[in-house]
Amino acid sequence: MSRSQLSLNRLLIKSVWKAARVNRLILVWLFYKVCEGIYFRQLGWGTQIYGRLRFGNAAADIRVGRDCMIGHEVFLSATDTSSVIIGSGCSINNGCHIVSTTKIEIGDETAIGEFVSIRDQNHTFSDPDKAVREQGFTSAPIKIGRDVWIGRGVFVGPGVEIGDKCVIGANSVVVKSLPAYSIAVGSPARVIGTRGVNKSETR
Numbered sequence: 001m002s003r004s005q006l007s008l009n010r011l012l013i014k015s016v017w018k019a020a021r022v023n024r025l026i027l028v029w030l031f032y033k034v035c036e037g038i039y040f041r042q043l044g045w046g047t048q049i050y051g052r053l054r055f056g057n058a059a060a061d062i063r064v065g066r067d068c069m070i071g072h073e074v075f076l077s078a079t080d081t082s083s084v085i086i087g088s089g090c091s092i093n094n095g096c097h098i099v100s101t102t103k104i105e106i107g108d109e110t111a112i113g114e115f116v117s118i119r120d121q122n123h124t125f126s127d128p129d130k131a132v133r134e135q136g137f138t139s140a141p142i143k144i145g146r147d148v149w150i151g152r153g154v155f156v157g158p159g160v161e162i163g164d165k166c167v168i169g170a171n172s173v174v175v176k177s178l179p180a181y182s183i184a185v186g187s188p189a190r191v192i193g194t195r196g197v198n199k200s201e202t203r
């Protein structure tokens with residue numbers, strides 16, 4: 001096979017592959033759009049869903065804005081009285097868990113790395129004579145701002161507010177609120193800098 005034939009074949013295969021991928025994304029979007037009210041209460045145009053999603057309950061209040069990207073094996077859960085509200089232009093990477101028993105809000109353009117867990121509830125464990133799983137939960141809403149970047153493996157707990165434009169380092173545990181523009185890392189997450197300010201000026 002000549003060199004030009006080879007590159008023509010390659011181009012053809014790439015085009016077919018791309019078209020199949022785009023068609024698949026459109027079909028998946030259409031499926032969830034037709035089922036609006038069962039899986040998502042609202043699903044914005046252009047949101048791409050790349051793999052299998054898991055849902056805690058049918059017909060829960062889970063809303064996703066336009067042009068988001070949702071990866072494989074993402075778990076979204078809300079109760080009959082709680083909600084998960086994800087803005088537009090967000091990315092929720094593979095294996096993330098977003099579990100709400102009150103309210104979890106995520107602002108526009110926020111990027112969430114793989115295996116992040118955002119949960120607005122903790123087990124109650126005050127009675128040591130009773131199994132933890134029998135003691136119910138305490139909950140408080142979570143609010144994550146716009147254009148926040150959350151690294152892979154982060155945990156965000158109940159009652160936390162993460163301000164606009166924050167950056168959270170991989171594997172951090174965020175149990176206290178962070179002001180806008182914070183760069184925070186570690187367990188528990190501590191602020192090590194401010195986005196937009198030179199490292200030498202803040203550290």
Ligand SMILES: CC(C)(COP(=O)(O)OP(=O)(O)OC[C@H]1O[C@@H](n2cnc3c(N)ncnc32)[C@H](O)[C@@H]1OP(=O)(O)O)[C@@H](O)C(=O)NCCC(=O)NCCS
Pocket residue numbers: 112113114150151152167168169170171172183184185186192
């Ligand atoms: C948070 C992050 C953006 C910081 O980058 P940076 O501003 O270049 O910071 P530096 O590498 O200069 O590190 C600054 C300090 O924070 C520490 N640090 C950085 N990231 C950390 C993390 N995830 N956990 C704990 N400490 C961390 C460094 O050890 C360093 O500590 P020191 O000052 O005591 O030496 C980056 O480290 C990170 O975690 N990125 C996430 C990557 C990721 O998850 N990608 C996949 C998802 S899209």
